[in-house]
Amino acid sequence: MNIPFLDSWRRRRGGERTTVLVSAFDRDPEGAAGLLAECALLRARAQEAGVLLDDTPRSLEALDQLPPRWREDPEELPWVGNDAGxxxxxxxxxxxxxxxxxxxxxxxxxxxxxxxxxxxxxxxxLDWAITGSPQLSQTYGEAAEGR
Structure with missing residues (x-):
């Protein structure tokens, strides 16, 4: 993810990318969470398939039903998997x-x-994007149950 203000902040402080991410969570957890929630590629692929990603468990079930066309593109596959995670x-x-x-x-x-x-x-x-298993909704269900 290319975020210009973070790049300049990192250069001024000589910090690593990790330092920036940790610092962003420390200073503005909601803002950092918002950056992680962008998932632009996944959202674009879902929208193309008519799936609305509204940050609900139901949207994870809809993603699980998408035909995995990203598997046909080895360059796109890891990005979709990262976004899905x-x-x-x-x-x-x-x-x-x-x-x-x-x-x-x-x-x-x-x-x-x-x-x-x-x-x-x-x-x-990434596992879901590559193999379809475990389904995103299954992983969510386990988290919701505290497992």
């Missing part, structure tokens, strides 16, 4: 009580449930 995380954080975004050492964004369990949502999104 960030979107899954967005739905979890917005609808599961106590769920929050967290940044692990190395800069990996995960969702932490109230129970303390971490969900590698980007990994789950």
């Amino acid at each position: 960030l979107y899954l995380g967005t739905v979890i954080v917005r609808t599961v009580p106590g769920a929050v975004w967290d940044v692990l050492p190395g800069g990996r964004a995960v969702v932490r449930l109230a129970s303390g369990r971490e969900i590698d949502v980007v990994g789950a999104g």
Whole structure:
């Protein structure tokens, strides 16, 4: 994701990309969560298929039903998977009580449930994009149940 103001901030402070992400969450968690929720490519593919991504569990079920045309494009596949994971995380954080975004050492964004369990949502999104399993709605259901 190219965000010019973050690039200039990083240059001024000599920080790594990880520092920027952690700092963004520390200073403005809602703004950082908004950036993670953009998922532009996934939203475009969903819109082309007539699916509205409204940040609800129902939209995850609709994504699970999409024909996986992105698998035909090896360059697009990882981007759709990354977006699917960030979107899954967005739905979890917005609808599961106590769920929050967290940044692990190395800069990996995960969702932490109230129970303390971490969900590698980007990994789950990539698995879904590549194989279709586990379904996004299944991963959401497990998070909602606290598993």
